[in-house]
Amino acid sequence: MTQLFYASTLFGAMTLAAAIDEGRFGPRDGRRILIVSNNAAIPEITPSLDETPGFAALRPRFDEVRSWNEIVAPLHPSDWKARVIEVPMLGRLLRAYLSLDERPSELVVESIAVPPARTLAGLVKDCPISVYSDGLMSYGPTRDPLPAEISGRIGRLLHLDLVPGLTPLLLSEYGVPAETVPDRAFLDVLGTVGVDAGGLPAGQPMILGQYLSALDIVTPEEEAELHAGMLRGLAARGFGAALFKPHPAAGRRHAQQLRETAHELGVELTVVAETVPAESCFAALRPALVVGCFSTALVTARRYFDLPVATVGGELVLDRLTPYENSNRIPATITDATLPRLSADGSLEDPPPVDLAALVGAVGYCMQSQVYPRLRETAAAYVDGHGPARYFKRQRLAALELPGTPAGAASAREVSPLGRLRRRLSRALS
CATH class of the missing domain: 3.40.50 (Rossmann fold)
Known part of the structure; x- marks a missing residue:
């Protein structure tokens, strides 16, 4: 069986390597193909992931490395996506290009909500998807809604424990469980990358x-x-x-x-x-x-x-x-x-003391309130206790009828789902 992996940054590739070393993708009993993408504004003048010195230590984990930029050239990988009518044909062409005689056993991607990862997920069908995080964005909402054909195949979110005690919000609306990649595994990978920084001065800011x-x-x-x-x-x-x-x-x-x-x-x-x-x-x-x-x-x-x-x-x-x-x-x-x-x-x-989980939940609700209605009470309590400064926009709070605005003051007196429905119907009929 063939496992397909996708990466666009060295940090993401190191996270992916740590998960591989931890056995999160099972034994290596088939082909492992890594598709790399250079998503820089001008990729022609920016080194690709597989061209960086640090990638050499990660390369042995994969049987093949292919460039997504070469596949979609001259189009930019962050912009191009297949039209619906083209998906069956382009899917067959991609499988032929990768010499896939059967469907992959797994597709592993980062940033699933946007191209190139979303494009790949739409072309490589009928296989489970694992998503891994390449940074702090995993603690925030899913950027865009995913079609059921993609969201229904996602089995897990792998992430580094960058902020201990904070649970990723990404993909939680689809019931996708989050799995932590151990710190030791990531540090071991980093030790093998070992890019020579010896010529640089130590101890400087x-x-x-x-x-x-x-x-x-x-x-x-x-x-x-x-x-x-x-x-x-x-x-x-x-x-x-x-x-x-x-x-x-x-x-x-x-x-x-x-x-x-x-x-x-x-x-x-x-x-x-x-x-x-x-x-x-x-x-x-x-x-x-x-x-x-x-x-x-x-x-x-x-x-x-x-x-x-x-x-x-x-x-x-x-x-x-x-x-x-x-x-x-x-x-x-x-x-x-x-x-x-x-x-x-x-x-x-130092910043003021903060309940980070409550703050992230409140901001996450304000970003995607329709996706995370369960966070409304968290958001209302946080804004009511700390005010709207710095992390919230008054216009957004007003639109959501949260505390800190005239509309929010009214909503604080009537926060049940039935009450909110009554207000919406009242406004619609007025």
Whole structure:
């Protein structure tokens, strides 16, 4: 039998490798094919997963590695999906391309709600699906509804225990159970990846870049200012040198802009190659402080390497994320609510104490209220006790008739399902 795996990031591939090593996919008694996809804005100039140095250690777990970009070229893998009328034909062509004489025994994907994973799931039919998480997004709602033909085949969600005590919301509306991949298995995989970071200075603070402007969360100028603010905060704390780890999909512009700020501040800036995993730097270099916006790497630095971390720009990002149900909202909420915040004057401020499970449940309900009605009471209680600031939009609270708005005040007096139905009928007939 053949098992099909899909991955687009090295972090995701390491998570997948840890699950394989833990025996979560059974004994290796057939072919294992890994389909890799480069989802960068301009994949032609960005190294693919299988071209990064760290992938060499993961490669032996698979019999074959195929490129989804080559299969769908010249179309972009994040944009292309088969039309309904084309699915039977393209499904047969994909099976022929992969030399599949029979249906796979299992399809294993990340980010099931969007292409390329959703496209693959629609083309590779009649087999069970396992979903694995590549970061903090697993704690948030499923981004888009899934057709029954796909959701009914999903048997489990595999995820790292990035936030102990917090249960993933992803796919829970379909009754999909979440399985934790042990920390030790992930750290063992990371140890084998062992990308050489020996030429980089140890003990310096590290700035983690993202690609927020490419996602239209902030403007390019605002993203450059976020990075500059991180460097100013480090300089104010007395650091005369720092590392910058650009996001693999961000290109070189961020590093060029930050070098200019470093020159103005008199800080020596070393740019880490985009192919070197942040986790390898954490293990080999032990940064004095890891600073970022809402990257999952902030959590892995603290969770797995016991490094001090700090965030910058969380409030800006939370305000700019549109629509409200943007899937980056939960990662931004978790990091902003739990990690220290670095100011331009160099000070570190711990966030207020928070019931994280209640906050994530409340935000998750506001993002996808129709999917998670069971979280309404959690959301109402949290907003009533803590107010709408920072994590909630008043317009969204008003639309959902939650506390903190005039409509919410009225709904607080009548919260039963029958009462809500009466109000909706009243408005419809008025």
